[in-house]
Amino acid sequence: xxxxxxxxxxxxxxxxxxxxxxxTGGTFDKxxxxxxxxxxxxxTHLPEMLGLGRCRQNVxxxxxxxxxxxxxxxxxxxxxLDNCKKCxxxxxxxxxxxxxxxxxxxxxxxxxxEKTIVLTGAMIPYKFGSSDGLFNxxxxxxxxxxxxxxxxxxxxxxxxxxxxxxxxxxTGEFENP
Numbered sequence: 395x396x397x398x399x400x401x402x403x404x405x406x407x408x409x410x411x412x413x414x415x416x417x418t419g420g421t422f423d424k425x426x427x428x429x430x431x432x433x434x435x436x437x438t439h440l441p442e443m444l445g446l447g448r449c450r451q452n453v454x455x456x457x458x459x460x461x462x463x464x465x466x467x468x469x470x471x472x473x474x475l476d477n478c479k480k481c482x483x484x485x486x487x488x489x490x491x492x493x494x495x496x497x498x499x500x501x502x503x504x505x506x507x508e509k510t511i512v513l514t515g516a517m518i519p520y521k522f523g524s525s526d527g528l529f530n531x532x533x534x535x536x537x538x539x540x541x542x543x544x545x546x547x548x549x550x551x552x553x554x555x556x557x558x559x560x561x562x563x564x565t566g567e568f569e570n571p
Contacts, residue, residue, distance in 0.1 A: 412452040413485045413538055415440060416477055418470075419460040420491030422527050424519040435460040439520045440489065443528055451535060454483075463491025463498075463515075471501050478502060484509045485538045489531070491515055492568075495547055496559050503545035503556030512538045514548045517566055526550065 417423065417438045424433040440455050458473055478486055490498055492515040499513050514534035516527030526549075534548040545556035549568040560571045 412454060412483050413487060413535065414481050414483050415453055415455045415487045415489065416474060417455065417457040417460070418463070418466070418474060418488060418490050420463050420489060420495075420515045421519050422489045422491075422516045422531075423460060424462075426519065426522070433519065438489075439527075440531075443520060443531055447528060447532055449532075449535065451539075461491075463494040466491070466494055466498070471498050474498060475501055475505055478507060478509065478511055479505070481509065484543070486511045487531075487534045487538050488513045489515060492517060492549070492561055495568075496556075496561060499545050499547050499556040499559060507545075508543050510538050510541055510543050511545045512541070512548050512553070513546070 417440060419435055423435055423438050425436050426433060438455070438457055444453065456477070458477055459470060461470065474488060486509055488511065490513045495513050495515055502511055512534045514530045516525050516530055518525040520527040529551070530549055533551055537546060537548045537553050541553065546553045547556070547559045547568055552568070554568060554570060558570050559568055562569050
């Protein structure tokens, strides 16, 4: 695990209206190594994405880890849960790999926190240019401000509750089971 709990960017003045964004890695933040042909993690693309999307919402970005969700352990999920519990605000977006996003959503949902938590990710890395990541991030930011307390997964313009979501591996889309 590559864990780093330092703040990357803080643009917040009012904790009641701010949104905490927790970065965990996943396809969202992968880079392509042209020599080896492999994908790897360097830094989060969230500040760049928010700038490109002209986001004017008060946000706090915190990198919790930079890993592929297929490599995410129960201990890694506990780090996400602990940070959600400690968060003073009630609106949280978690960027996450799509392979095990529903597992993390389930853990957070079972915790019963009095917060609105939205997990989102991407099927194609942001740096590829044809990524769904920018759209999914924008949707997650809108959903976290409009949905009641609970845990949700936001992908492809839809949201799902933590206890009624699965990734359809044949279509590459999230759906109700």
